Amino acid sequence: MNRIRHNFIIDLTLLIVVFFIFSCKDKTNHSVEENETYKIVLPSYMPSLPKEPSQNPTTKEGVILGKALFFDRKLSKTNTISCGTCHSPKLYFTDNLARSNLGRTGKKLARNTPTLINIVYAENGLFADGGIKNLESLPAAPLQHPDEMAMDLKKLPFLLQKDTNYPILFKNAFGNDTITNALIFRALAQYQKTIISPSIELKLVSKWDSVQQNKAIFSESELEGQKLFNQHCNSCHTAPLFSDYKFHFSHLDTLINPIKYNKNELGRQRVTENSSDYLKFKTPTLRHISKTFPYLHDGSVDNLNYFLEKNNLSNEEKSALLDFLECL
Missing domain, CATH: 1.10.760.10 (Cytochrome c-like domain)
Known part of the structure; x- marks a missing residue:
């Protein structure tokens, strides 16, 4: 009887160990298919959101990553400014300057900084002249502009790869901890899609x-x-x-x-x-x-x-x- 009980305890212990191993494995090998869709609840008087590109659906994990990148000064060459410097939530995602001089050189830019509120609806192109087609391609211009963030895009993925948190965040968002510019741009796009008025969370209710x-x-x-x-x-x-x-x-x-x-x-x-x-x-x-x-x-x-x-x-x-x- 004691032998049977002993074998039962051993089998039960092995079962618990196996269950624990597989549980850990599931968390480590996070699949992008498991990501939670980011739900934006709009009031009835607002139009439906534009159809998302199939390669970049907005997820909770993607928005978390995109928000971290948006406010991270490491995305600038001098580590002094972020996207949120010129598009400040406190200033309704603008900078209240006629022409921003907050970039690397301190020179005034040619145009006024537009608000990012409801930018997801701008399907005819971004910037005042529509020179950028979509949110996924938007970050390249300000990131590289010598008078803005002046970042070398060849170096940016490697800089973020050295960070202890970003590989994990990219893994969670895209199922891959190898950071690329394409994934950086996709994450930033996902966060900007959530900058919608009205939004209680963003204090954008008029x-x-x-x-x-x-x-x-x-x-x-x-x-x-x-x-x-x-x-x-x-x-x-x-x-x-x-x-x-x-x-x-x-x-x-x-x-x-x-x-x-x-x-x-x-x-x-x-x-x-x-x-x-x-x-x-x-x-x-x-x-x-x-x-x-x-x-x-x-x-x-x-x-x-x-x-x-x-x-x-x-x-x-x-x-x-x-x-x-x-x-x-």
């Missing part, structure tokens, strides 16, 4: 959102401003994204010198090489517009009052329209 959700009501002045907005602005700045993400030659470009800081500025023509696209720029989103100053592609307008002064509106109408814009 009064306009609260009104849509029946949690607030517009004042009389804001309602009047909404009417004026629909009459004068809505054709390009269409709700709920408040942008059509198309390229236009705005009448404001005849009022403001469009090549004040960059005499070589071509606008959309730089990409298409079509003269009809000269000085056309992508419609910027007006979401949280009162917080993402200064304005236009070169940051040449400091405040919203400038735009109101250029329209044939009464003082009361200007005040009402401004009240509505501050709700967005």
Whole structure:
């Protein structure tokens, strides 16, 4: 009887050991197929998210990695700036500078830093001229630009490979702990896809959102401003994204010198090489517009009052329209 009990204990012990080994093996050999899809819950008034590229579905693990990379200064040559330096969450993913001088050389860039809010919806191209096709290819430009992060992309994967945490994070996100630029770009894209307004987590909820959700009501002045907005602005700045993400030659470009800081500025023509696209720029989103100053592609307008002064509106109408814009 004791012998039977002894054999049973040995068998049970072996079973526990085998179970433990296989449990550890599963955690070590993490499969990308096991990753948890990152679910972005949108209110009913928001459009569905664009279809994702099949090679880069957004996962919880990918977003965690992308966020770590986005705020890591090791991605710059001098280890002094990150993507989040110019696209600060505290500043609604901008830097509130007319033209950023936060890069490696301290030189001012040719264009204003755009907000990243709702960038996932910009399917017609990124940058003011649409020169970048998608989020997966976006990081290459600022990472390499000599006046921005000035990173040598040939060295970047090796630098991150030396970090004790990144190989694990890449393994979790993509099933491979060998770091490449392609995987770096994919992870950064996944994080940027989550920068959506409204978002309680990112503190990107405006009064306009609260009104849509029946949690607030517009004042009389804001309602009047909404009417004026629909009459004068809505054709390009269409709700709920408040942008059509198309390229236009705005009448404001005849009022403001469009090549004040960059005499070589071509606008959309730089990409298409079509003269009809000269000085056309992508419609910027007006979401949280009162917080993402200064304005236009070169940051040449400091405040919203400038735009109101250029329209044939009464003082009361200007005040009402401004009240509505501050709700967005």
